[in-house]
Structure formats: structure tokens, C-alpha cells
Amino acid sequence: MTSFLARRTVVSTLCAAAACALLVAAPAAQAADNYPSKPVKLIVPFAPGGSTDIVARVVAEGMRASLGQSVVVDNKAGAGGLLGTETIAQSAPDGYTIGMATVSTATVNPSIFTRAAKLEGKLVPVVKLVTVPxxxxxxxxxxxxxxxxxxxxxxxxxxxxxxxxxxxxxxxxxxxxxxxxxxxxxxxxxxxxxxxxxxxxxxxxxxxxxxxxxxxxxxxxxxxxxxxxxxxxxxxxxxxxxxxxxxxxxxxxxxxxGMSWFGLVVPAGTPAPIIKRLQDAAVSALRSPDVQGRLKTMGATAVEMDQSKFASQIAADLQRNKALLDKLGVKPE
The missing domain is CATH 3.40.190.10 (Periplasmic binding protein-like II)
Incomplete structure (x- = not known):
């Protein structure tokens, strides 16, 4: 009898836990189903007219067709991209504020700015978009x-x-x-x-x-x-x-x-279905003949690197660039 009651208690506990998980997951799933219901802001951590801005605007325009909403570029320049990157990390993780990451902001700044190093774990890679010579x-x-x-x-x-x-x-x-x-x-x-x-x-x-x-x-x-x-x-x-x-x-x-890359990132905590939606929209944009043609004229190459591989590249480039900076004697500010 004791064994039966113990098993029943365990089963009841598991069922309760599963029910709680479903309750937590339900709002996220519902939000993803309705996403996006308004324009999405794409923060570019550099001034208008630079390569990051040019690529961002081409991709943002291409994503509109898949998302059914505008992707509006918002330039937040300063401190070598640090100010804009902080803004992305501090935004609500709801998919309505996304950001551009570059080889500089993601793999150089953390070794030269103490503030940038504190952003570790606060941004999630979505997809690597292009490489630029x-x-x-x-x-x-x-x-x-x-x-x-x-x-x-x-x-x-x-x-x-x-x-x-x-x-x-x-x-x-x-x-x-x-x-x-x-x-x-x-x-x-x-x-x-x-x-x-x-x-x-x-x-x-x-x-x-x-x-x-x-x-x-x-x-x-x-x-x-x-x-x-x-x-x-x-x-x-x-x-x-x-x-x-x-x-x-x-x-x-x-x-x-010397080969730079650009990719999309979101604040940590953004629901996985929304990240997947953004990744699919970005890849769809990159496959558009119009976007490919515009990227080609500027010497950029579409990449479509998925989330896990993108995260691995960021880690590898961060390690390489840290070693180069140490060799030059550059200390964090």
C-alpha cells in the first residue's frame, strides 16, 4: 500500500509540474503565434551610412515580406558600438527590439570595454547574415x-x-x-x-x-x-x-x-519560437533575388549561418581577438 501511495504521489507531482509548465509555456506560445503584431525595431549600434547600417537596411526591408510588419532601423551610435549593444541587451525580450551584432561589437569590445564584458549572457545570437570584405x-x-x-x-x-x-x-x-x-x-x-x-x-x-x-x-x-x-x-x-x-x-x-560579419541578436529571455520566426524571416530575406543582388553590388555575401554555429564563431573570434589585443598590450577601459 505504501509503495502504491508513493507512486501515486510521484505521478501527481509530475502531473502538477507538467501542468505548471504548460501554463508558463502557453503565454509564450500565444505571443509567438501572434508575433509580430506591430513593427519591429532593429538597432544598429553605428551611425547611418556605414557598412553595418547599409547591410541592416537591406536585410530589414527583405524581412518585411515574411514578417508582415515593417522592420525599422534605429541607429544608436557611440563608444565603438557599445551604446547600441547595451540598448539591445536592456530591451524587453519580446522580439520587438532586435539588434545587429558585428565582429567588433561581439568579439573585440568585450576585451577592451569593461562595460561590454558585463553584457556576457545578456544577448542571444539569432542568425549570422553576411560576410563583408x-x-x-x-x-x-x-x-x-x-x-x-x-x-x-x-x-x-x-x-x-x-x-x-x-x-x-x-x-x-x-x-x-x-x-x-x-x-x-x-x-x-x-x-x-x-x-x-x-x-x-x-x-x-x-x-x-x-x-x-x-x-x-x-x-x-x-x-x-x-x-x-x-x-x-x-x-x-x-x-x-x-x-x-x-x-x-x-x-x-x-x-x-579582415573579413567582417554581421548578424542578428536579441535580448536574453526572448522566447525560442520568436527567435525561430526571426531566423526564418532573415533567411527568407537573404534568399530573395533582390536582396542578393543588392548585397552583391556592395561586395557582401549572404551566409545563413544558424544559431548554434553563429554562437560558436562568436566564441572562436572572441578568443582569437583577445590574444591579439593582449599581444598589443591593450587593456580594458
């Missing part, structure tokens, strides 16, 4: 037309040429420090307060070298204001058929470091 350019006054000529010139006059980077410890800083080390050059690294001021001085010839993501660099290349030397990309891009990649020049590490 970086292009290394020079001012026309430097008088070189290709990578071989560029290398000959900087090696002939060590320390005479300078490159603008968006700040100490930024991805641009890591890229150029690794460039100097790998290719045995001595290009002086000049830190600025953001990519915009660095690019402005590169356009004016105040610094002779600049590395930037291809979407935001392309207008200046097409306008003849900057001359492309080499790409960090999987393959040459149709818009710059004569510009080689680091990969084909035998520098795979520089190639990998």
Missing part, C-alpha cells in the same frame, strides 16, 4: 596602382607612411598591426575617435593608407578618391576584378581577420 586602400598622391607597387614603396621608406584606424584596440587597429607584423612593414598607426574621422583624413591625404569595409569604401573607390590595393575576401569581387585577396597572396590569417 575589407579593402586596403591608399590615397592617389601615394602614386601606386597595385599591391606590389604599394609594398615596394612602404618597404623603401619605413615609417614614412601612416594609416588611420578607428581607435586603439579596434578591429582596424588589429588588422593594421597584424599587417605590419606579417608583411614586415612599418606603417605608422594613427588612432582616431571613430572610423569617420579616420576616413576623412585618408580622403584628404593626411594619412596615406586606410582599411575599411567594402560597402562603405566603394563610393570613394569609384570616385577615384582612394585606390584599392588588396582585399580580405574569400574571392575577388566583380566590382574590383584586378584587386587580389590576401588569401591568394598567401596570407590566410590576414584574410580571415
Amino acid at each position: 575589407s579593402v586596403y586602400m591608399v590615397h592617389p598622391s601615394m602614386g601606386v596602382k597595385d599591391f606590389q607597387g604599394f609594398m615596394a614603396k612602404v618597404k623603401a621608406k619605413p615609417g614614412d607612411y601612416s594609416v588611420g584606424v578607428p581607435g586603439l584596440g579596434t578591429l582596424g587597429h588589429l588588422m593594421m598591426a597584424s599587417f605590419n607584423e606579417t608583411l614586415k612593414t612599418d606603417i605608422q598607426i594613427v588612432p582616431y575617435r571613430g572610423n569617420g574621422p579616420a576616413l576623412n583624413d585618408a580622403l584628404a591625404g593626411m594619412v596615406q593608407v586606410m582599411a575599411d569595409q567594402l560597402p562603405s569604401a566603394m563610393p570613394h573607390i569609384k570616385g577615384g578618391k582612394l585606390v584599392p590595393m588588396v582585399l580580405a575576401a574569400d574571392r575577388r569581387v566583380p566590382e574590383l576584378p584586378d584587386v587580389p585577396t590576401f588569401k591568394e597572396l598567401g596570407h590566410a590569417d590576414l584574410n580571415e581577420l
Whole structure:
């Protein structure tokens, strides 16, 4: 009899627990079924006009067809993407505020900003969207037309040429420090307060070298204001058929470091069905011929990396970039 009563008690407890779980799950499931019932805000942690913003707007427009609601881009720039990233993490986990993550915000900032490190576990990756090449350019006054000529010139006059980077410890800083080390050059690294001021001085010839993501660099290349030397990309891009990649020049590490990526993240606690809905909408957008065509013109490649693989890449890039920053002696602020 005791055994029977014990079994009955266990069964009753399990049933009660299951009932509670169903009660908790029901609102989340109902919310997912009705999601989205209003426009979705997509926070871009950088200013309008940069590569992150350009990619975000293309993907956001493509997601509208699947979601049945507008995806409205909201730029929240500052502190190298930290302010916008904090805003995403602090938003309600209901799927109505989502954000763009970049290789900088997700895998560099946590090692250089104490505040960024505190965001660990507060953001959930949804899907990696695209990879974007970086292009290394020079001012026309430097008088070189290709990578071989560029290398000959900087090696002939060590320390005479300078490159603008968006700040100490930024991805641009890591890229150029690794460039100097790998290719045995001595290009002086000049830190600025953001990519915009660095690019402005590169356009004016105040610094002779600049590395930037291809979407935001392309207008200046097409306008003849900057001359492309080499790409960090999987393959040459149709818009710059004569510009080689680091990969084909035998520098795979520089190639990998310079390839930026962008993906969607949401605040921790966002219901799994809503995350799945966002992932499906993003993938549907990336498969749209219109979106693919627009991404191609800017040199971006659609990726469609799922949640688990995206999380693994973030972890691997974070470890790699932390080691590079330690090597440079950059300490968290």
C-alpha cells in the first residue's frame, strides 16, 4: 500500500509540474503565434551610412515580406558600438527590439570595454547574415596602382607612411598591426575617435593608407578618391576584378581577420519560437533575388549561418581577438 501511495504521489507531482509548465509555456506560445503584431525595431549600434547600417537596411526591408510588419532601423551610435549593444541587451525580450551584432561589437569590445564584458549572457545570437570584405586602400598622391607597387614603396621608406584606424584596440587597429607584423612593414598607426574621422583624413591625404569595409569604401573607390590595393575576401569581387585577396597572396590569417560579419541578436529571455520566426524571416530575406543582388553590388555575401554555429564563431573570434589585443598590450577601459 505504501509503495502504491508513493507512486501515486510521484505521478501527481509530475502531473502538477507538467501542468505548471504548460501554463508558463502557453503565454509564450500565444505571443509567438501572434508575433509580430506591430513593427519591429532593429538597432544598429553605428551611425547611418556605414557598412553595418547599409547591410541592416537591406536585410530589414527583405524581412518585411515574411514578417508582415515593417522592420525599422534605429541607429544608436557611440563608444565603438557599445551604446547600441547595451540598448539591445536592456530591451524587453519580446522580439520587438532586435539588434545587429558585428565582429567588433561581439568579439573585440568585450576585451577592451569593461562595460561590454558585463553584457556576457545578456544577448542571444539569432542568425549570422553576411560576410563583408575589407579593402586596403591608399590615397592617389601615394602614386601606386597595385599591391606590389604599394609594398615596394612602404618597404623603401619605413615609417614614412601612416594609416588611420578607428581607435586603439579596434578591429582596424588589429588588422593594421597584424599587417605590419606579417608583411614586415612599418606603417605608422594613427588612432582616431571613430572610423569617420579616420576616413576623412585618408580622403584628404593626411594619412596615406586606410582599411575599411567594402560597402562603405566603394563610393570613394569609384570616385577615384582612394585606390584599392588588396582585399580580405574569400574571392575577388566583380566590382574590383584586378584587386587580389590576401588569401591568394598567401596570407590566410590576414584574410580571415579582415573579413567582417554581421548578424542578428536579441535580448536574453526572448522566447525560442520568436527567435525561430526571426531566423526564418532573415533567411527568407537573404534568399530573395533582390536582396542578393543588392548585397552583391556592395561586395557582401549572404551566409545563413544558424544559431548554434553563429554562437560558436562568436566564441572562436572572441578568443582569437583577445590574444591579439593582449599581444598589443591593450587593456580594458
